[in-house]
Amino acid sequence: MNQEDFNPFKEIGFITARTHRTMLNTLNQRLIQNEIGITAEQAFVIINLFSQDGIPQQELSDKIFKEKSSTKRLIDSLERKDLIIRIPDQNDKRNKLIYLTHGGKKVNSKLRKVIFRLLTDAQENIDKKEMEICKNVLTQIFNNLNNENKK
Numbered sequence: 001m002n003q004e005d006f007n008p009f010k011e012i013g014f015i016t017a018r019t020h021r022t023m024l025n026t027l028n029q030r031l032i033q034n035e036i037g038i039t040a041e042q043a044f045v046i047i048n049l050f051s052q053d054g055i056p057q058q059e060l061s062d063k064i065f066k067e068k069s070s071t072k073r074l075i076d077s078l079e080r081k082d083l084i085i086r087i088p089d090q091n092d093k094r095n096k097l098i099y100l101t102h103g104g105k106k107v108n109s110k111l112r113k114v115i116f117r118l119l120t121d122a123q124e125n126i127d128k129k130e131m132e133i134c135k136n137v138l139t140q141i142f143n144n145l146n147n148e149n150k151k
Helices: 012-033 040-051 057-064 068-080 102-122 128-149
Strands: 084-088 096-100
Touching: 012 040, 012 102, 040 057, 040 068, 040 084, 040 096, 040 102, 057 068, 057 096, 068 084, 096 102
Parallel strands: none
Antiparallel strands: 084 096
């Protein structure tokens, strides 16, 4: 990269940030349209719990890339909606394990359909090989920066 030709609006960071915001906004609109009753950020909690139910809040925070306090607010909100429940850890009573309720599992089912459709729409007219390359490149960028942050 040449510093004289550098245009931050044409670089990967700006492009991924813009795409991320657009996907979140679109997901929020579709959640409203489908009367699911949660936000995109709450959806990430539900989806992560569906793949691994009964995890501590800190582990959930790590999985959704949120600070513990932000995760707590998401959990509080989902608990008020009766979509998740906190149960004390049998091995360490100070920890609460987060589980989906029956209602949370029903929402997950609807949610997965909405997200699948969103991703299908987002990837329309993109060659499968190009999409795989894109995923690999973004994963490598993530790994590069994530490893740097752990130093």
